Amino acid sequence: MLQPTDRSTSRTAFDVRRRRWLGWMAGGGLALAGLAAVPEARVFAQQVQDFIEGPPMPDIAPRQLSPHVWMIYAKDGFPNQENQGMMANIVFVVTSKGVVVLDSGASLQIGQMAIRMIGRVTPLPVVAVFNSHYHGDHWLGNHAFVEAYGQDLPIYALAHTREQIAGHEGNLWRSLMERWTNQATLGTRVVAPNQTVTHGQTLTFGDVTLRMHHYGRAHTPSDLCVQVVQDGVTYVGDIAMENRIANIDDGSYPGTFKYYEALQQAAGGQLWVPGHGHARKDLLDTYGSFLSGIWEACVQAVRDGVPLEGAKALVLKEPRVAARAATMDGFDSNIGKYTSLAYLEAEKEAF
Numbered sequence: 001m002l003q004p005t006d007r008s009t010s011r012t013a014f015d016v017r018r019r020r021w022l023g024w025m026a027g028g029g030l031a032l033a034g035l036a037a038v039p040e041a042r043v044f045a046q047q048v049q050d051f052i053e054g055p056p057m058p059d060i061a062p063r064q065l066s067p068h069v070w071m072i073y074a075k076d077g078f079p080n081q082e083n084q085g086m087m088a089n090i091v092f093v094v095t096s097k098g099v100v101v102l103d104s105g106a107s108l109q110i111g112q113m114a115i116r117m118i119g120r121v122t123p124l125p126v127v128a129v130f131n132s133h134y135h136g137d138h139w140l141g142n143h144a145f146v147e148a149y150g151q152d153l154p155i156y157a158l159a160h161t162r163e164q165i166a167g168h169e170g171n172l173w174r175s176l177m178e179r180w181t182n183q184a185t186l187g188t189r190v191v192a193p194n195q196t197v198t199h200g201q202t203l204t205f206g207d208v209t210l211r212m213h214h215y216g217r218a219h220t221p222s223d224l225c226v227q228v229v230q231d232g233v234t235y236v237g238d239i240a241m242e243n244r245i246a247n248i249d250d251g252s253y254p255g256t257f258k259y260y261e262a263l264q265q266a267a268g269g270q271l272w273v274p275g276h277g278h279a280r281k282d283l284l285d286t287y288g289s290f291l292s293g294i295w296e297a298c299v300q301a302v303r304d305g306v307p308l309e310g311a312k313a314l315v316l317k318e319p320r321v322a323a324r325a326a327t328m329d330g331f332d333s334n335i336g337k338y339t340s341l342a343y344l345e346a347e348k349e350a351f
């Protein structure tokens, strides 16, 4: 009794597939399939593929920072066609239970490169990804990791970061990155984090414990810092940078100083690993001193009734700012804007 039913079911399914196939052929698929044999058509097909998906990201050999922690270093601070959006470091932690990725890069292609580089260090699979905040250079690579390790791969972030990536910010960053790189990141999909972490939480992966830190608004309202407890290494995302002036449009100057203080009190001395630039033990001091130079000059200007233009001149003369002006990436193009933001915040604090 079962057999005839089975056969008729499978025959029906086969017929449906066959009808679809014939329909596709009649609808022009046959003509395309024939054309593909012509070399010019193959070149055209390749161009169509490149248009849909940007070119692969060239390899960048990972560097070891500590017994468990590695970094794929981004030498550029800002995205363009040549660097294909490679502007933020990708950090990964090799644990006995698999690899944990701290920020996944700015595109599908960069994420795919990171997966190749992880493969040079360990045969273990990636078992978790963390996104430090919602700026796209830190999470657009999520796409590559779910493609390689499945939709159920845990991607952790603070609740506000998850909301922003799943909402308007996610698509905004995807399209901005395409524009800035002249389409090199095409093909990248928004894959939002699927797990929420909170301040103080610890997660254990085999021989490694990760501790979550968040102390209010710094670079954004939701910057997650991840401490690799056994190594004395903490990934700080964009709350501090080595030699690049940070976007502080969504951030706060006094919030950043408070964050540094609380983080240092909780974690103690660490090798601080930024999303942009090299890891340093004095990173919070050096970047903090630069930001304090901008902030304190603006606070003084507001107190003295100096207008914004005057405050900008005072900031440029401030020794802690002037010392970095010549060598800091993005200084000339951004210092005016970030002084304005400091000035506005200082005005708000004054009242």
Ligand SMILES: [Zn+2]
Pocket: 133, 135, 219, 238, 247
């Ligand atoms: Zn950022």
